[in-house]
Amino acid sequence: MALNVKIITPDKTVWDDTVEEIVLPSTTGQLGILGGHAPLLTALEVGVMRVRPEKEWKTIAVMGGFAEVENDEIKILVNGAELGDNIDKETARTDFEQAQTRFQQVENGDDRSEKIQAENSMKKARARFQAAGGMI
DSSP: OOEEEEEEOSSOEEEEEEESEEEEEETTEEEEEETTOOOEEEEEEEEEEEEESSSSOEEEEEEEEEEEEETTEEEEEESOEEEGGGSOHHHHHHHHHHHHHHHHHHTTSSOHHHHHHHHHHHHHHHHHHHHTTOOO
């Protein structure tokens, strides 16, 4: 049974197609959805979403948001999203390493705001690198 999936960011629709299966990075862990799933509303973490339109899985880096599942339709509203196929793996690796270094520099400091910002940047860079096929 196919699922209609729509991924929407504030400035564009990143995905609007049917899939056989989807795995969401919910705030309580990875959440797999198949056809006939019960209605659900969940918050999404910054992470990697996986969709399976046919036999091959596709990855999508998502930057936090919400997902609603109802009647085999999944609406995903996120702050940002990027298809893994569109991300340059080496650039994503470099960005992640820089974000990780920055986080380590401020981790033991006193500026709470700076720590939170560095951690969020690292999570976003890690999601992009993982979606591009990098292993972490």
